[in-house]
Amino acid sequence: xxxxxxxYKRDALTVAKALLGKIVVHxxxxxxxxxxIVETEAYVGPEDKASHxxxxxxxxxxxxxxxxxxxxxxxxxxxxxxxxxVVVGEVSGKxxxxxxxxxxxxxxxxxxxxxxxxxxxxxxxxxxxxxxLCAALGISNRQNGLDVCVPPFFIQDGPVVSDEExxxxxxxxxxYADEWKNKPWRFYIRNCxxxxxxxx
DNA sequence: TGCACGATTCTCT
DNA sequence: GAGAATCGTGCAA
Numbered sequence: 198x199x200x201x202x203x204x205y206k207r208d209a210l211t212v213a214k215a216l217l218g219k220i221v222v223h224x225x226x227x228x229x230x231x232x233x234i235v236e237t238e239a240y241v242g243p244e245d246k247a248s249h250x251x252x253x254x255x256x257x258x259x260x261x262x263x264x265x266x267x268x269x270x271x272x273x274x275x276x277x278x279x280x281x282x283v284v285v286g287e288v289s290g291k292x293x294x295x296x297x298x299x300x301x302x303x304x305x306x307x308x309x310x311x312x313x314x315x316x317x318x319x320x321x322x323x324x325x326x327x328x329x330l331c332a333a334l335g336i337s338n339r340q341n342g343l344d345v346c347v348p349p350f351f352i353q354d355g356p357v358v359s360d361e362e363x364x365x366x367x368x369x370x371x372x373y374a375d376e377w378k379n380k381p382w383r384f385y386i387r388n389c390x391x392x393x394x395x396x397x
Numbered sequence: 398t399g400c401a402c403g404a405t406t407c408t409c410t
Numbered sequence: 411g412a413g414a415a416t417c418g419t420g421c422a423a
Contacts, residue, residue: 238404247404249419258419275405276416282404296404315407328405338418370404399423410412 198354202346205266205285209239209293212285214384216295218358220303221281223334224349228308230334232300232324233355236385236392238368240282242292247374250292261342262292269350270294271331271341278328281336283345283352298369298383300324301391302333309333326393362387369393 200219205212214237222231242250242262249272250259261270262284270282286293302309302323309323313333316322324330331337336350345351364387371378385392 240404249404254420256420272404273416273418275403276418278405280404298404326405332406368404373403400421402417402419406415408412408414 199346199348199351200354202265202267205283206287207285208287209241209285209295210382212283213237213239213295213382214363216283216297216352217363217384217386218355220353220355221297221300221334222304222348222351222353223336223340225335227335228305230302230305230308232302232304232309232330232334234297234299234352235301235389236297236299237383238296238298239382239384240294240296241382242294245374245380246377247368247371247380248292248294250294253292255292259292262294263290264342265344267344267346269340269343269345271336271338273338274328279331279337280327281331281334281340296327297330298327299385299392300330300333301389308335321390325391358386 219234240248242248243253250262268284282294282296324333343350365381366383368383
């Protein structure tokens with residue numbers, strides 16, 4: 198079952214944890230591919246300096262973060278890779294988002310391998326990083342702003358993940374964010390070999 | 398109009 | 411473990 202829009206209308210930290218174990222599905226002309234979310238990060242703008250929407254910065258790029266909850270916020274990073282976020286939050290118009298950092302491939306693995314030739318056929322390396330995850334699912338800026346509550350690009354319910362299985366850590370790649378970089382706003386499933394390796 | 402840089406990944410040593 | 415690849419964005423000029 199596809200997660201309802203209400204699911205995203207909660208604060209970013211809550212949704213980031215709740216998304217663990219859910220399934221991201223992308224249906225394309227090439228076929229269907231899907232993965233279980235095993236790692237996320239919360240971005241609580243506009244007070245979060247690590248967020249692109251820090252201080253309410255509203256531009257062409259961040260526009261979708263201010264839009265309706267449950268839509269995809271996808272952007273290009275380092276001119277090479279895409280990162281996939283979902284717009285969330287209790288307050289309408291407040292730019293909160295959850296970044297998907299890693300997936301466990303569950304469907305269309307062959308197709309994912311084809312898109313991620315660098316993984317060398319290693320399933321673990323197919324989507325254990327934000328840029329990899331997008332490449333594996335065939336996500337690019339064309340999917341930016343899409344509603345993830347309806348096909349062909351959506352998130353559906355998955356096996357329940359108990360609190361004991363959820364590990365908390367600091368976010369990655371945001372050293373420039375002063376005090377915000379130390380916030381324990383990264384969540385992942387304990388003992389899961391599919392989470393991105395880097396730590397601290 | 399121009400310029401520096403990033404919510405990263407891959408390859409080679 | 412270091413360095414390159416690569417381009418849209420944000421801000422200065």
